[in-house]
Amino acid sequence: DGELSSRVFQLMIYTVDEDRSRSKMGVGKQPRGMIELDGAIVDFIQSFRKAYIGEQAVSTSKVYVRMSERLGISDHIVVLDVVASKIACILQKYGIVCGTAVVKKTLQLLSDLAFGHSSGRLLGKLKTIRSMLNNHGEESFLFMKGSSMG
Numbered sequence: 001d002g003e004l005s006s007r008v009f010q011l012m013i014y015t016v017d018e019d020r021s022r023s024k025m026g027v028g029k030q031p032r033g034m035i036e037l038d039g040a041i042v043d044f045i046q047s048f049r050k051a052y053i054g055e056q057a058v059s060t061s062k063v064y065v066r067m068s069e070r071l072g073i074s075d076h077i078v079v080l081d082v083v084a085s086k087i088a089c090i091l092q093k094y095g096i097v098c099g100t101a102v103v104k105k106t107l108q109l110l111s112d113l114a115f116g117h118s119s120g121r122l123l124g125k126l127k128t129i130r131s132m133l134n135n136h137g138e139e140s141f142l143f144m145k146g147s148s149m150g
Helices: 002-024 034-052 062-071 076-093 100-115 117-125 127-134
Strands: none
Touching: 002 034, 002 062, 002 076, 034 062, 034 076, 034 100, 062 076, 076 100, 076 117, 076 127, 100 117, 117 127
16 A cells, blocks of 8 residues: 555656646646546545545554655645645646546545544645635636636
């Protein structure tokens, strides 16, 4: 579990950085297969959340030890920050024309994280989540534009 989790989190960090770079450069079109990759990442995070984030999670598990060794991710707060960054990027990237399934899964993941007592409290402290709450309009989140989007 630790090796796979490390690799997926490494991929998440890379894709978040790429999304931010593409956004700054004004590149709107997503590379082929990105929707499927993002969907698979969200599915992985949902499974990871059930086992390693929240009330029942133990941040001293072997998964966190391996992630610390490979990525320098040493605790559940940093893990949650990486997850929140990926959630924000997905919700900012996809509209209703493409990516509706991944947006739906991502919103469910965010809801599940927020519903947990400890993970919900921690989410509220993260800069990424506070930024999402402060900039929650359709100009930031394409999926909120509605069906009139071309």
